[in-house]
Amino acid sequence: MKRAALFLVPLVAFVLLALFLLRGLWLNPREVPSPLIGKPAPQFTLPKLASDAQFGSKDMLGQVWIFNVWASWCTPCRVEHPLFNQLASEKLVPIVGLNYKDTPQAATRWLAELGDPYQLIVVDADGRVGIDYGVYGVPETFVIDKKGVIRHKHIGPVTAEAMQKKIIPLVRELQAEP
Amino acid sequence: MRLHAHAAALLLAAALFAQAEAGAQAPPSAAAAAGTTAVPTLNDPVAAKREHEIALKLRCLVCQNQSIAESNASLAVDLRNQVREQVAAGKSDAEIIDFMTSRYGDFVLYRPPLKGTTMLLWFGPFALLVIGALVAWRVVRARKAQAAAAPLTESERARAARLLQGEEGAE
Numbered sequence: 001m002k003r004a005a006l007f008l009v010p011l012v013a014f015v016l017l018a019l020f021l022l023r024g025l026w027l028n029p030r031e032v033p034s035p036l037i038g039k040p041a042p043q044f045t046l047p048k049l050a051s052d053a054q055f056g057s058k059d060m061l062g063q064v065w066i067f068n069v070w071a072s073w074c075t076p077c078r079v080e081h082p083l084f085n086q087l088a089s090e091k092l093v094p095i096v097g098l099n100y101k102d103t104p105q106a107a108t109r110w111l112a113e114l115g116d117p118y119q120l121i122v123v124d125a126d127g128r129v130g131i132d133y134g135v136y137g138v139p140e141t142f143v144i145d146k147k148g149v150i151r152h153k154h155i156g157p158v159t160a161e162a163m164q165k166k167i168i169p170l171v172r173e174l175q176a177e178p
Numbered sequence: 179m180r181l182h183a184h185a186a187a188l189l190l191a192a193a194l195f196a197q198a199e200a201g202a203q204a205p206p207s208a209a210a211a212a213g214t215t216a217v218p219t220l221n222d223p224v225a226a227k228r229e230h231e232i233a234l235k236l237r238c239l240v241c242q243n244q245s246i247a248e249s250n251a252s253l254a255v256d257l258r259n260q261v262r263e264q265v266a267a268g269k270s271d272a273e274i275i276d277f278m279t280s281r282y283g284d285f286v287l288y289r290p291p292l293k294g295t296t297m298l299l300w301f302g303p304f305a306l307l308v309i310g311a312l313v314a315w316r317v318v319r320a321r322k323a324q325a326a327a328a329p330l331t332e333s334e335r336a337r338a339a340r341l342l343q344g345e346e347g348a349e
Binding site: 029030032033034035036101126127128130131132133134136137 | 239240242252253256257260279280281282283284285
């Protein structure tokens with residue numbers, strides 16, 4: 001009996017290791033957990049796209065909003081864009097765009113081609129606000145609550161599943177909060 | 179993003195090739211030759227050295243196995259510029275590292291901080307080493323006891339002696 005138990009030790013160790021490695025197969029190393037979840041969204045004041053007006057993130061206090069980081073040079077942004085167009089047509093939640101390290105001309109052309117779901121777009125030409133939000137790959141999407149706290153971050157293009165199962169339910173839930 | 183990195187790599191390769199063709203001496207920093215790094219550092223070797231040391235500790239989140247000192251991804255260039263500005267503004271190393279971790283998390287550090295969630299990471303290998311040493315010690319001890327407990331019989335001893343004198347062929 002004792003000998004049999006001894007043989008089990010390497011077997012158990014192997015199974016454990018295999019389970020960890022198996023789990024690793026399905027993890028995405030590019031999805032780095034953000035330390036910003038649950039923290040106040042960094043404040044910014046930036047010029048609006050194709051306008052002289054400035055916009056401050058403080059103006060969004062009191063409502064739930066979606067903050068989407070995009071650029072015309074970003075191919076995956078094209079993939080998620082129809083989902084934002086649809087979300088905008090449902091008028092559920094304001095979507096603010098952060099045009100990240102882009103030129104106004106290219107950005108405007110891109111929107112003319114693919115549609116403009118944004119309530120407004122701010123221009124982060126040198127990527128500084130992007131750094132404040134811990135952006136490292138575009139697109140990234142944040143859900144920010146009425147108190148201005150970041151509640152969710154989606155890295156990479158939003159999928160239909162992420163939109164239906166996570167983002168929209170979360171927005172409704174946050175909108176119900178006082 | 180990835181395209182940018184490819185373009186930068188191509189440019190770098192082209193620059194290196196051109197250098198080799200011309201028989202010129204390699205530049206001190208190959209990347210500087212390609213013009214893809216951030217703007218040349220301030221004319222202060224001490225600050226430049228500090229900058230570089232901090233940049234070596236920070237992971238580039240785009241090309242995750244390079245530090246921001248090594249990477250030419252545009253994010254790495256931006257982050258290097260941040261480090262440069264903050265060094266110039268007189269921030270301490272800890273303040274600069276804090277700036278990065280508050281935005282990108284501990285992942286941005288190549289040397290993970292010692293805390294509850296990283297205990298296994300820091301001490302796991304040593305724990306395995308100790309377990310291995312204990313197992314080895316027990317096995318060796320058990321074998322020693324076995325060897326001592328089985329002395330040769332008289333006939334075995336005689337045969338061993340014959341074998342040693344070469345009187346019997348090897349079996």
